[in-house]
Amino acid sequence: MTILATEGLTKRFPRVTALDRLTVTAGSGVTGLVGANGAGKSTLIKILLGLLPPTEGSATVLGLNPATQALDIRRAVGYMPEHDCLPPDVSATEFTVHMAQMSGLPRSAARERAADTLRHVGLYEERYRPIGGYSTGMRQRVKLAQALVHDPQMVFLDEPTNGLDPQGRDEMLALIRRIGAEFGISVVVTSHLLGELERVCDHVIVIDGGRLLRSSSIGEFTQATQSITVEVEEGQQPLADRLTAAGQQVTVHGRLLTVAVASPGTFDIVRDAVCDLDLCLVRLEQGRHRIEDVFREEMANV
Structure with a gap:
């Protein structure tokens, strides 16, 4: 099953070309999107979510067009952004429930899903504390929980191990692997740390300067x-x-x-x-x- 595809996708800003005629496809499972900082990874995700219009080319996510069906895509897809975007004065439960409701879940279902999801990411005991008192690792888990709470078909995880110590990275990578292997949710995860992707991904897409360098299964990379x-x-x-x-x-x-x-x-x-x-x-x-x-x-x- 193809979860995303691009054809000649280009995004130009006034002083830089973030994506340059990118043509690539990805199937179900865990797909790694790798490239140095500034390679175009975050720009690609924003276009696929319908948050940013492309300059040229086309894209589909789960068979939907981000240019015309962005709301449908965001109902079916979870997104964990790279930047810190969490309100410090609310609890993980309040925030995750709110995000579930934003995705269309009734409040009772949202509260139930939030509790289950926070348990899965290891924050159940801490779920009522204000997020402002959380460590970096806990904040990353909240971002992951809100991406999963509405039971999406796939998730985009943008640099999910940023700022984590080695143990925190290991735990986050284990969670990502579980999402793909046990929950049946397709994952697209970005990172500039190549060794991390080798540990969790089925397929890797390498881009540089907005251009595709290679798209291969992990088996082909690590033959x-x-x-x-x-x-x-x-x-x-x-x-x-x-x-x-x-x-x-x-x-x-x-x-x-x-x-x-x-x-x-x-x-x-x-x-x-x-x-x-x-x-x-x-x-x-x-x-x-x-x-x-x-x-x-x-x-x-x-």
């Missing part, structure tokens, strides 16, 4: 390489030295070693070296491309 990754608790350098002496091409990355697979015998050589040095093997797996590597390759070819 297997002709190398293996080796992790040991300690003794990385002695292991690297032993493998190099055995004629293997080795690169050290902290606790990890990347060993080029010259032949099937490479696996036996690594095993024997680990045993001879009496090291504790944590991981031995097929190497895979990372999105960062592919992105750098795409940029080099532009």
